[in-house]
Amino acid sequence: xxxxxxxxxxxxxESCILVCQYRSCLxxxxxxxxxxxxxxxxxxxxxxxxxxQGQCSIGPTVRIVPEETWYYRVKPSDVxxxxxxxxxxxxxxxAKLNPRIHIRFSF
Numbered sequence: 001x002x003x004x005x006x007x008x009x010x011x012x013x014e015s016c017i018l019v020c021q022y023r024s025c026l027x028x029x030x031x032x033x034x035x036x037x038x039x040x041x042x043x044x045x046x047x048x049x050x051x052x053q054g055q056c057s058i059g060p061t062v063r064i065v066p067e068e069t070w071y072y073r074v075k076p077s078d079v080x081x082x083x084x085x086x087x088x089x090x091x092x093x094x095a096k097l098n099p100r101i102h103i104r105f106s107f
């Protein structure tokens with residue numbers, strides 16, 4: 001069965017949770033993060049492990065597409081918060097947003 005998330009990750013056809021499963025992220029616990037998302041009750045999202053997403057020093061990386069929300073240093077304990085607040089509630093979890101991608105300014 002073809003997976004639209006992986007068919008063209010830059011322009012996916014459906015909503016997906018992409019969890020990096022490459023070296024640095026795996027060493028930091030991304031397999032457990034992937035398992036936590038797979039065990040969560042997440043409707044209307046496919047959960048997929050991916051190759052490197054280019055954020056090696058701040059992994060595990062979780063990317064929500066097609067909206068392009070990137071989370072960093074995600075732990076299994078963060079998954080219920082991301083699911084409830086973001087995926088079900090529509091509000092990204094500010095504390096876990098990747099600062100390289102979601103740049104915030106304070107004056």
